[in-house]
Amino acid sequence: MGWYPGATRMELQPESDAQPAIRPTQFIVHSIVAPWTPKRTYEYWRDSTNLESHFGLGYDGSLGQYIGTHTRADATGAANRRPDGTGAVSLESASNLEASDPWTAEQVETLIQLGVWLHQTEGIPLRICRTADDPGFGYHRQFSEWNPDGHSCPGDARVRQFKEVVFPGIVARAAGQIPEEDDMPTAAEVAREVLTLDGIISVPGAPATNPTWTLSSVQTEILKRIDAVAKTEAAQTAAITKLAGLVGSGVDTAAVVAAV
Structure with missing residues (x-):
């Protein structure tokens, strides 16, 4: 039985x-x-x-x-x-x-x-x-x-x-x-596809080292990369602002930053 x-x-x-x-x-x-x-x-x-x-x-x-x-x-x-x-x-x-x-x-x-x-x-x-x-x-x-x-x-x-x-x-x-x-694809199948698409998110070795990415894993990875991009953008903006300030007192710094 x-x-x-x-x-x-x-x-x-x-x-x-x-x-x-x-x-x-x-x-x-x-x-x-x-x-x-x-x-x-x-x-x-x-x-x-x-x-x-x-x-x-x-x-x-x-x-x-x-x-x-x-x-x-x-x-x-x-x-x-x-x-x-x-x-x-x-x-x-x-x-x-x-x-x-x-x-x-x-x-x-x-x-x-x-x-x-x-x-x-x-x-x-x-x-x-x-x-x-x-x-x-x-x-x-x-x-x-x-x-x-x-x-x-x-x-x-x-x-x-x-x-x-x-x-x-x-x-x-x-x-x-x-x-x-x-x-319908499973969450793991969606995760694997997202993480290996060229030009979107590439995690070297992901399928071999972690073949069962869940959607929460994908979300975490995306948030990490968005945060990295935001930090890079903030650093670039700060550098542009500093450069604009060095041009001269008659320059509209905000306008220069916005234009860039």
Whole structure:
């Protein structure tokens, strides 16, 4: 039970059959601190550790599922399974080796689609968890009960994305405000285009170093550049005013500045 049709099934055994059942009430996202595909994550769970997540997400948005959502997975501390039988659905996502990069646009889209499915099929409520036991959506470091080792998973950039893009996207999609098949570009796609247009705004290396610019990132960049232009203009005006003043007392300084 609890197999997501949008994921490739890569069932872990004996865990899938041997571990106890849960009633899923939370969805908690992680970064695996490795640029792995879902298949490589499956191999790691199978061969190298007794831990595992329900899902593995690649940079390209590909998704693998290793255990059904009604079976315990062991990635999230006390949230794996509680005494009352409730537990969390967990997802590990590909990241760089420092877990400092943002999710790609493709990863964001898959997270939103999966979040909507979990809401619709498992009844996970559309809210960010308020406590460690509260049903809803969350990220690994959010509560110490989920993260007893105290690490930063899924990383600062992804926590911001979770709050500003992923969770609002799940809510909007679940409410029917954004059709699943939509020809409109995403915010990340608009941002990338704006930041790489010749002659408008060029950020050298932006697509490679930050492939998921959000609209707020674009706005911040634009404001920085407008401010720089304003400072340059103010300096030029001051220089022109000073030059006009040196011409002679009979010169209308304001008129000279305005003319220039």
